[in-house]
Amino acid sequence: MKKIFSISIAIVLMFSAFTKSDGNKIPSATVKKLDGSTTNSNTFSNNGKPMIISFWATWCKPCKKELDAINEEYADLQKETGVKLIAISIDDARSSGKVVTDVKVKGWKYEVYIDENQDFKRAMNVNNVPHTFLVDGTGQIVWSHNSYAEGDEEKLFENVRKLAKGEKLTH
Amino acid sequence: MSKKITLRFLLIFTFSLFFNKYNAQTETDLGNIHGNFQIDAANYQRDTIIKADPGSEVFRYNAFGNINYTKGGFSAGARFESYNPPLIGYLPGYRGSGVPYRFARYKHKDIDITVGNFYEQFGSGIALRAYENRGLLYDNALDGMRVIFTPRNGVTLKGLVGKQRTYFSLSPGVVRGIDGEINFMELFDSLLGKSKTKLILGGSFVSKYQQDQDPTIVLPENVGTSAGRLAIIRGGFNFNAEYAYKINDPSYQNKFSYKPGQAIIASTSYGTKGFSIMFAGKMLDNMSFRSDRNATNTIDMINYQPDLSKFHTYSLMAYYPYGTQANGEVGGSCEIQYKVKKGTWLGGKYGMDITVNGSAFYALDTMGINASTDSIKHLKYSTNYGNVGNEFYHDINIEITKKLSKKLKFTMMYANQFLNQSVVQFNTLDKEEHPDVSSHIGVLDITYKYKSNSAIRFETQGFFGSYNYRDSKLDANGVKNSTNNTGSWISELIEWTPSTHWSITIADQYNYNNPIVAKRVHYYFGMLGYVNGPTRISISYGRQRQGIFCAGGVCRFVPASSGLSLSISSSF
Numbered sequence: 001m002k003k004i005f006s007i008s009i010a011i012v013l014m015f016s017a018f019t020k021s022d023g024n025k026i027p028s029a030t031v032k033k034l035d036g037s038t039t040n041s042n043t044f045s046n047n048g049k050p051m052i053i054s055f056w057a058t059w060c061k062p063c064k065k066e067l068d069a070i071n072e073e074y075a076d077l078q079k080e081t082g083v084k085l086i087a088i089s090i091d092d093a094r095s096s097g098k099v100v101t102d103v104k105v106k107g108w109k110y111e112v113y114i115d116e117n118q119d120f121k122r123a124m125n126v127n128n129v130p131h132t133f134l135v136d137g138t139g140q141i142v143w144s145h146n147s148y149a150e151g152d153e154e155k156l157f158e159n160v161r162k163l164a165k166g167e168k169l170t171h
Numbered sequence: 172m173s174k175k176i177t178l179r180f181l182l183i184f185t186f187s188l189f190f191n192k193y194n195a196q197t198e199t200d201l202g203n204i205h206g207n208f209q210i211d212a213a214n215y216q217r218d219t220i221i222k223a224d225p226g227s228e229v230f231r232y233n234a235f236g237n238i239n240y241t242k243g244g245f246s247a248g249a250r251f252e253s254y255n256p257p258l259i260g261y262l263p264g265y266r267g268s269g270v271p272y273r274f275a276r277y278k279h280k281d282i283d284i285t286v287g288n289f290y291e292q293f294g295s296g297i298a299l300r301a302y303e304n305r306g307l308l309y310d311n312a313l314d315g316m317r318v319i320f321t322p323r324n325g326v327t328l329k330g331l332v333g334k335q336r337t338y339f340s341l342s343p344g345v346v347r348g349i350d351g352e353i354n355f356m357e358l359f360d361s362l363l364g365k366s367k368t369k370l371i372l373g374g375s376f377v378s379k380y381q382q383d384q385d386p387t388i389v390l391p392e393n394v395g396t397s398a399g400r401l402a403i404i405r406g407g408f409n410f411n412a413e414y415a416y417k418i419n420d421p422s423y424q425n426k427f428s429y430k431p432g433q434a435i436i437a438s439t440s441y442g443t444k445g446f447s448i449m450f451a452g453k454m455l456d457n458m459s460f461r462s463d464r465n466a467t468n469t470i471d472m473i474n475y476q477p478d479l480s481k482f483h484t485y486s487l488m489a490y491y492p493y494g495t496q497a498n499g500e501v502g503g504s505c506e507i508q509y510k511v512k513k514g515t516w517l518g519g520k521y522g523m524d525i526t527v528n529g530s531a532f533y534a535l536d537t538m539g540i541n542a543s544t545d546s547i548k549h550l551k552y553s554t555n556y557g558n559v560g561n562e563f564y565h566d567i568n569i570e571i572t573k574k575l576s577k578k579l580k581f582t583m584m585y586a587n588q589f590l591n592q593s594v595v596q597f598n599t600l601d602k603e604e605h606p607d608v609s610s611h612i613g614v615l616d617i618t619y620k621y622k623s624n625s626a627i628r629f630e631t632q633g634f635f636g637s638y639n640y641r642d643s644k645l646d647a648n649g650v651k652n653s654t655n656n657t658g659s660w661i662s663e664l665i666e667w668t669p670s671t672h673w674s675i676t677i678a679d680q681y682n683y684n685n686p687i688v689a690k691r692v693h694y695y696f697g698m699l700g701y702v703n704g705p706t707r708i709s710i711s712y713g714r715q716r717q718g719i720f721c722a723g724g725v726c727r728f729v730p731a732s733s734g735l736s737l738s739i740s741s742s743f
Contacts, residue, residue, distance in 0.1 A: 024203045027241055028278055036371045036404050037357050038327070059482035092302070093295040093477040097411065097438045098506070101449050104407055104442030105508045105524075117292045118303075123246075125207035125237065125742035127305070131705070144705045144742070149668040151624030171704040 024141045026053075029120035031088065031113040034100050039113070041120050048137040049082035050163040052156065054110075055121060055131045057090050058098040063130040064106075066148040070156070071108055077157060081164035085110045090121050090129060132156065136163055143169045202242030207705075207742035209305065210234040213258055218733035220692050221714055225732065231258050233265075235305060237272075249273035254308075260729030261308045262468060264338040271339055272312055283319040288312045291331060293350040293375040296475030297415045297434050297458070298398040301335070309469050312336045313346060325357030335462045335471050342471045344381035344462035350374070371402040379462050379473060388427070394420045396432075396460055396474070407447075412437035415458065415474075421549075422464040425457050425498055428551035432457040436477065445510040451479045452503035456535055456554055459497040479504045480530045480566055483586075485614045486680070487634040487662055491590040492719060493532060493564040501559050502532030521574035529567040534560030534594070565589045578621060584614040592655060596719050596728070605655045606638040624671050630664040658684040674700040680716060706741040 028042040044051065052070075056063035067087060070077075077083055087110040089099045096114055103112050115121055124133065127146070134143040134156075143159055145152065159169045212232035215225035225231075232254065239248035253268035254261070274287035290312055293299045303310045315333020322328070329350040334341040352373035356366055378395040398415035417432035438451035460474040476495045479502065483489040506528040511518040536558040540548055568586035575581070590596075593605035613633045620626040638656040664678040680694040696713030717731040 024205055024241075027246070028244065034404075035356075036369050036402050037325075037354055059484060061484050093292075093300075093436075093475060094479065095482060097409070097440055097449060097451060100407075100409055101440050101442040101447035101506070101508060105445060105447045105510055107444045107510075117290060119290070122237075122290075123239070123241075125205055125239070127207055127209050127740045127742060128707075131742075145702075146705050146707050146740070146742075147702050149624070149671055149674060149702070150618065150620045150626035151622070151668075152671050154623055155671055 025139050026135060026141065027120075027123035029115070029123045030117075031115050031120050034103070034112055034114070041113075041123070044086055044135075045139065046082070046084040046137075049084065050137060050160055051135040052083060052085040052160065053088060053124075053133040053135060054085060055088045055090060055115075055124070055126050055129045057129050058095045058102050059091070060129050062148040064102070065150075066130050066132070066153065067108060067110070068106065069153040071106070071110075073153070073157060074109060077160060081160050083160050083164070087112045088120060089114045090118055090126075092116060134159055134163060134169070143171070145171070200242070202240055202245075204238065204240050205743055206236065206238040206248070207740070208234070208236035209738070209740035211258060211736065211738045213732075213734050213736040215259065215732055215734035218714060218731070221694070221716070221731045221733060223714070223731040223733040225259060225734070228256055229734075231256050233258050233261065233308065244278040245276070247273075247275040257308065259732045262338075262470075264470075265308060267339045269339045271310075271336055281321045281323075283321075285317045287316075288314050288336070289317050289331075289333075291317060291329070291348075292475075293329070293348065293377070294373055294398060294400040295411070295413045295436055295477060297413055297436060297477075298375045298396045298460075299346070299348050299350075299377045299473055300475035301473075302475065307469075310336055311469070311472055314341055315346075323358065324360060325354040327352045335473070337463070337466075337470055342462040342466070344379045344464075344471070346377065346379050346462050346473055348375060348377035350376075367405055369402070369404040371400075371404075373400045374398065377460075377473065379460075381462065381464060388421075390421055390464065391419055394418055394460075407442045408440070409442075410437075410439045417458060417460060420457075420460065420464070422459065422461060423467065424459045424461065426551060428457060429549040430457050430551065430553075432460070434458040434476065445512070447506075447508045449506045450503065451505075453477070453479060454501045454535075454556070455495070455497075456499045458499075480532070480564065481506075481528050481568065485584065485616075485630075485632055487632040487660055488568070488584070488586055488612055488614065490612075490634055490660070490718070491588065491592060491608050491610065491636075493530075493566070493590065493595060494719075496532070496534070496563060496595065499535040499537070499554070500532050500563060501535055502530065502563070504528065504530035519573070519575070524570075524572040526570045527568075528570075529565070531565040532563045534563060536560045561591065561594075562589065563591050563595050578619060580618050582614070582616040584612075584616075586610075586612045588612065597655075602640050606640045608636050608638055610634055610636040624668075626668050628664075628666040628668075630662075630666075632660075632662040634660040634662075636660075656686055657682055657690070658686055672702055674698075674702075676700070678713075682716075705743070707739070709736075709738045711736045711738075 026042055026044055028040055030038050031041055032038050091099055096116055099114055130148045132145050133141050136142045162169055215229045217224055235250055235252045237250045249270050250272040251270050254265045256266045272288045274285055276285040290301045290303060301311055301313045313333035313335055317331040320328045332347045334345055355370045375398050378393055380393050383390040383392050396415055396417040398413055400413035403410045413436050415434045419429040419431055421427040421429050434455045436453040440449035455476050458476055461471040462473055463471040478495045480493045509525045511523040513522045517523055536555040537552045539552050540550055566588045570584040572582045588610050590608045592608055593599050593602055597605050616630045618626055618628045636659055660680055660682050662680040666676045668674045676698040678696045682691055685691045694714040694716050698709055698711035700709040712735045714733045718729050
């Protein structure tokens with residue numbers, strides 16, 4: 001068993017070195033809007049402009065730091081690149097009631113959905129929050145990043161700008 | 172799980188990677204292969220000072236990998252899992268390896284069919300929630316089939332049948348459920364689509380079947396739970412409520428009481444820019460619902476009884492956490508958030524966030540039914556819904572976050588908590604061993620961002636506890652001590668993120684006034700983390716204090732441990 005385990009580690013390390021989450025379209029899952037209606041994630045679109053999809057939760061401090069940091073520049077970035085941010089909350093019944101109050105108080109201008117059954121989280125292979133994805137104008141997932149450290153938003157902005165211009169992205 | 176199957180799985184795993192590459196390069200529509208994995212491994216050591224003893228199995232790990240294939244409306248996937256043995260603090264029953272999760276799903280227009288394993292939630296989950304939390308190793312996926320039918324916009328019907336996952340096998344009971352939800356605004360789009368008030372009604376029925384093999388008592392083999400729910404939303408205003416009723420369901424958990432179960436959960440909130448207020452309340456009476464009446468821990472739970480206490484992320488705030496009392500409780504919470512405007516005296520240049528939160532939970536006011544009243548003695552107890560019993564827990568806290576400059580921001584937090592730990596965490600009335608805990612807890616968290624992508628964070632926490640043994644006598648030395656009186660704690664943490672890829676954390680928790688002098692020890696901890704895109708790797712070394720983790724309405728004790736840990740996670 002130990003052998004198999006070490007082989008699996010080796011395989012996993014091998015391909016983590018060369019895989020990028022690219023080439024995949026946004027998978028299909030049912031998510032809930034804040035007004036209680038449902039929508040399918042494969043209908044997310046932004047008229048050919050890039051999209052940011054950010055997984056967060058009301059109890060996740062780094063998630064809220066990241067969304068706050070993006071919010072400060074969001075209006076300018078939208079004007080410049082036409083980008084749209086879709087925030088997906090993974091809160092369950094314990095805290096899903098706080099999603100709407102958090103969004104209102106913070107004045108986030110994002111498109112917010114609740115993924116209460118975590119179907120979309122599973123379909124997007126998210127292990128932990130925050131996890132942020134970039135989607136290009138054709139609906140392909142071209143970049144992703146797990147966790148948040150101060151200043152990470154700069155890298156995201158840089159990549160959004162590159163994506164809007166059709167340039168290559170960096171991690 | 173034989174080695175052969177495991178190897179075959181790994182082969183498919185490897186093959187899929189090349190397939191993925193090939194697919195990306197040629198851009199033909201062969202569908203997509205994607206997935207994720209996580210490995211947490213630890214090499215434990217014996218640490219006599221904190222009484223950490225890993226036994227003879229010093230190397231332990233939790234590992235899993237998902238592979239999913241998607242093409243149009245079709246998707247299929249599997250998860251390989253391995254724990255030989257699981258990390259300290261996880262249920263030992265998970266020892267082993269296998270593919271406990273695999274599914275195929277097809278969605279086309281108004282129909283969505285899944286065969287194999289799936290997760291599902293009806294309403295708030297009080298009737299049914301098949302859920303996973305990989306970090307907590309909580310997984311009660313159903314194995315069977317599910318159909319979701321959306322005959323028209325605003326109407327959703329669900330039907331399912333299956334057996335629940337129980338470690339690497341399945342529960343002896345069968346779960347069957349139906350659920351319907353109508354969103355009136357979506358349904359009558361032309362008439363009400365423009366209406367500002369949204370109304371949603373839903374209802375579900377869930378039943379389980381388990382054979383009665385008890386030679387002495389008659390146990391109900393089919394147990395049903397019905398639930399109804401309502402949501403009203405208008406602008407910043409939200410109201411949600413759900414009521415559930417369960418017929419008699421004697422189980423190990425409820426000490427084989429035949430009393431029917433009831434639950435009501437409701438919340439209402441109002442939010443606008445800069446201000447919000449939320450109230451939530453619940454009453455649960457004998458609503459534990461499991462597909463195996465003898466199951467314990469987080470195993471075979473069909474429903475979810477949500478905990479409404481605040482989800483604390485600072486470790487000392489969550490040192491004595493609350494967990495829903497599955498046999499019965501009543502309580503509620505309230506939270507107010509206020510954002511002080513920029514440019515005011517308090518708000519300064521960047522504004523200031525204030526959150527006040529309070530919650531309290533009590534036992535139900537119950538009375539035991541004694542043997543003389545024969546006809547109803549099997550109910551075991553009766554409940555007076557007009558009153559409440561002993562306090563289980565309260566938590567009143569205030570959190571202030573303020574940015575002082577582009578470089579400097581801080582969070583301050585204070586909490587007053589009470590926990591009836593004998594009942595809530597250890598299911599006993601023994602106050603000698605498990606005294607009530609009252610505490611004052613403070614946190615100061617400062618982040619200094621010295622470059623655009625480099626920062627240092629300092630965190631100081633203090634936990635000042637007082638322990639009440641009720642009628643206890645002092646010991647020979649004139650002090651009261653027991654394993655669950657740990658006195659007070661202070662905690663210090665420094666986290667340095669020199670670049671967006673790296674982080675270094677050093678922390679120490681000091682149990683400076685434990686009543687037992689020999690236990691006044693430092694819990695040192697160090698961690699090096701690396702992040703690149705979706706991949707995260709961390710190595711840590713140090714001591715972990717004993718603690719309680721609560722999930723899904725069940726709290727479990729995690730013993731102290733000491734050693735070296737490695738964690739890798741990624742997705743593709």
